[in-house]
Amino acid sequence: MPLSQEQFAKLAKDLPGMGSDPHSVRARVEAMEKVLERSFHIPGTKIPFGLDTVVGLVPVLGDVVTAAMGAYIVWEARNLGMSKWQLIRMAANVGVDTAIGAVPLVGDVFDFVWRSNSKNLRIIKKHLDKHHPGTRIIEG
Numbered sequence: 001m002p003l004s005q006e007q008f009a010k011l012a013k014d015l016p017g018m019g020s021d022p023h024s025v026r027a028r029v030e031a032m033e034k035v036l037e038r039s040f041h042i043p044g045t046k047i048p049f050g051l052d053t054v055v056g057l058v059p060v061l062g063d064v065v066t067a068a069m070g071a072y073i074v075w076e077a078r079n080l081g082m083s084k085w086q087l088i089r090m091a092a093n094v095g096v097d098t099a100i101g102a103v104p105l106v107g108d109v110f111d112f113v114w115r116s117n118s119k120n121l122r123i124i125k126k127h128l129d130k131h132h133p134g135t136r137i138i139e140g
Contacts, residue, residue, distance in 0.1 A: 009026050011022075013088055020079065022080060022128055022131075022134075022135045023132075023134070023135045024134035025076050025080055026075070026078065026125070026128055026135045027078050027101075028076060029073055029077075029121060029124055030121065032069065032073055032108050032117070033070065033073070033117045033118055033120075033121040034050070035050055035051055036050045036051050036052040036066065036069055036117045037049070037050040037052060037115050037117050037118045038050050038118075039051060040054075043056070047069045049112055051066070051069075052066045052069075052070075052097075052111055052116075052117060053108065053111045053112045053117075056107065056111045057108055059104065062104070063098055063101050063107075064100045066097075066098070066101070066111075067094060067098040069093075069117075070094035070097065070098070070120070072095060072114055073090070073094075073117060073120050073121070073124070074087060074090045074091055074120065076124075077090055077120070077123070077127070078127055080124070080127065080128070081113075082124070082127050086123055086127065088103050089123060090119075090123055090124075093114075093116035093119045093120055094117075094120070095115065096116065097110075097111065097114050097116035100114070101114075107119060
């Protein structure tokens with residue numbers, strides 16, 4: 001039996017991290033950034049890397065996929081009501097990552113160093129800490 005739009009909205013609202021409130025958005029963006037930038041470590045070191053680096057090794061398709069995932073973070077920022085200037089900075093971070101990341105070998109090293117999604121997460125956290133301080137997570 002299919003769900004109505006109202007039933008789906010209620011179900012999504014009740015799931016942790018699935019709402020449109022700033023706390024849920026923060027949780028989703030932090031999770032996406034971790035998957036894209038810090039999921040793994042180079043063996044024998046503490047240097048993190050993520051799917052952005054790994055998937056970027058696949059010519060063209062990898063860059064398109066990681067650009068779409070980075071664009072999702074910018075979309076979430078737009079839903080938070082962030083300023084156009086912040087959104088432009090974030091889109092530029094993803095654009096630079098995608099453009100240079102498309103260059104074979106050089107782009108793969110650049111993906112490892114640039115970390116556009118981490119830069120965008122910092123922009124979002126700064127906005128949330130200022131405008132929605134209740135979303136702040138104290139790490140200890």
